Amino acid sequence: MNISLQQAEAAVAAAKEKARQLNTLMNIAIVDAGANLVSFARMDDAWIGSIDLAMRKARTARYFNMESGELGKLSQPGGPAYQIEHSNGGLITMPGGIPIRNGNGEVIGAIGASGSSVENDHLVAQAGANAIK
Amino acid sequence: MNISLQQAEAAVAAAKEKARQLNTLMNIAIVDAGANLVSFARMDDAWIGSIDLAMRKARTARYFNMESGELGKLSQPGGPAYQIEHSNGGLITMPGGIPIRNGNGEVIGAIGASGSSVENDHLVAQAGANAIK
Amino acid sequence: MNISLQQAEAAVAAAKEKARQLNTLMNIAIVDAGANLVSFARMDDAWIGSIDLAMRKARTARYFNMESGELGKLSQPGGPAYQIEHSNGGLITMPGGIPIRNGNGEVIGAIGASGSSVENDHLVAQAGANAIK
Amino acid sequence: MNISLQQAEAAVAAAKEKARQLNTLMNIAIVDAGANLVSFARMDDAWIGSIDLAMRKARTARYFNMESGELGKLSQPGGPAYQIEHSNGGLITMPGGIPIRNGNGEVIGAIGASGSSVENDHLVAQAGANAIK
Structure with missing residues (x-):
């Protein structure tokens, strides 16, 4: 099972909404079950350095x-797991x-x-992940 | 002037619509005036190798x-410009x-x-770029 | 759908058998649908430089x-696609x-x-790929 | 002296068997005396991030x-050896x-x-290493 673009965009939308509630500016990345990028959004004026961080956090989680x-x-x-950060690029x-x-508990992305x-x-x-059933 | 996330997402939406008309599956990336990623979408079952290609084409254009x-x-x-591909990573x-x-002809992204x-x-x-005024 | 380790090892075995018939020494790599490595074998005295080549060919195909x-x-x-080799690392x-x-024509790996x-x-x-039904 | 592919595959098989006994899912990598990959297997649904970890652990050991x-x-x-992890890529x-x-105590791989x-x-x-005499 793999996350769909529609699901990924719903997760990004929910994450952006949460960011607005928290009065923050976010970079949000979604990867699929193969750890490959599906969707990404950087809110206006959000940190540029967080583009890469958001993608790496998503890959690390998957x-x-x-x-x-x-x-x-x-x-x-x-x-x-000391120094595990040196792996996987x-x-x-x-x-x-x-x-x-997904609803069966299978990891379909991150x-x-x-x-x-x-x-x-x-x-x-978390708000983004919770938007997927 | 910099492209906004709202503009970038409008460009992605227009590009996806064009892809559907052409019966193709696309990866679409938008970068801002600083050549940094703003928005990205990979249509379901689109080539995985095109994630990176879409991003590099956008950066190259900017x-x-x-x-x-x-x-x-x-x-x-x-x-x-023989072998210019070796530059910029x-x-x-x-x-x-x-x-x-933008409407004044200034490059605000790619x-x-x-x-x-x-x-x-x-x-x-082109369909994506044309969606921005 | 993703290739299983059992399928991947069957493909490697068939590829090794073909290499012996051709009187060559091979490096053989199998990746899954997410382009992540599943199985690898280097025959004794096969080129060391071909470890990386076999993996990159498999990823490129997927x-x-x-x-x-x-x-x-x-x-x-x-x-x-001139200079496409500069993408994807x-x-x-x-x-x-x-x-x-697989039998339904879906790409499950490479x-x-x-x-x-x-x-x-x-x-x-080809001998390796043909070993998977 | 260098580990052979046959020995490497025997080590992988023994390691997989031990993983099953422990009810875990493993990535297993074997390198030769030159620290170059000989054999690799990822069990179905094992962590994707452990592909790279297994290879780096093997290289580090050799x-x-x-x-x-x-x-x-x-x-x-x-x-x-503080921060030695920054070496060797x-x-x-x-x-x-x-x-x-091997039986003479010479390191033939990892x-x-x-x-x-x-x-x-x-x-x-350890189960994999012990399978080689």
Whole structure:
């Protein structure tokens, strides 16, 4: 199962709406089950450096079927995944990347959000992921 | 002047509509005046390899304020821009990348389309660029 | 639909058998529908430089659902896909990459072979692709 | 002395068997004495991000003839190999990479496993390495 463009655009729309509620400016990326980009949006005046961050957070979440921030807890000094960021051309393990599952619990893609505090990034990604049933 | 996300999404929508008319599946990317990604869409089952091509065509068009295919004519063996593709982390000089101008003729971004013949790619990009006034 | 490891290993086995018949030494790579590696084998004393070639041929074939050598015809000077090799981190457009389809004609992955003449590389890849029903 | 493809495939088979016993899904990579890939397998639905991790663990183990996890102890903040991960295009120093020796104790290659906890990754890699005499 793979996320459709229609589903991906619904996730981006929900994420943008959440960003507006939080009064932030976000970059939002959606990848499919193969970790390949499906949809992307950068809100006006959002950080340029977050284009790449949003995409890497989304890929990281799909690479390991895990929220990027959870992986970041494991990659701290002394942790079991210390320095995992050196793999896959560069992972981003800050919060803001979340796997997207269908109704059967299968991972069909992932969303990454970047543009504000990691707390806000996570909330925006979550709003996007929750828009998919 | 910079393209807005609203304008970029209108360009993507027009490009998708054109792709449907041509019975093709496209990847469509919009970059701003700084050559940084603003909006992206991959139609269901469109070529995965065209994600990167669409983005590079868009950047190439903005880097030189020139249609990517025009640059490709100059980069042939013996031509004045021979092997220019080696610059900027890799240019794509096939048709399908077009600068986007506002009503005053200023370049505010660019669109790249990839997923079919270069003739179709160009038509789809053109439809997207024309959606911006 | 995605190729399974069992299918991928059957394709590698058939490709190795063909390589032995041709008295060549091959590197053989299988990617899935998302262009991610599933199975790989390098025959003893096969070219080390062909590890990367086999993988890139397989990815190239899946990226565009096209035999890598067909793309290579289009990427010659003056051709419509001239210099496409600069995309996707480096394409390989020599023969030896072939999409793998299931019984319904859907692309479920691709095979890449490298280690001898491109004619032999193609025959070996074809033997591997034909092993999947 | 160099690991043969037959030996590498036996190591992969033993590693897959161990993964099944542990009820995990693994990516398994074997490199030769030159740190170049010989054999690779990704079990169905195993993490996509672990393709690269398995390969890097195997290379890391052969680069220094040391278990990857041992190097990871040395690369912690304040340790003698701090930030060694930045070398060689990116090392992975988590457990799961193990040198493979022949009967004379000579290193003939290495195995890397990734797909679960680092404890499981290590057990799977060990089962693979032990399959070679």
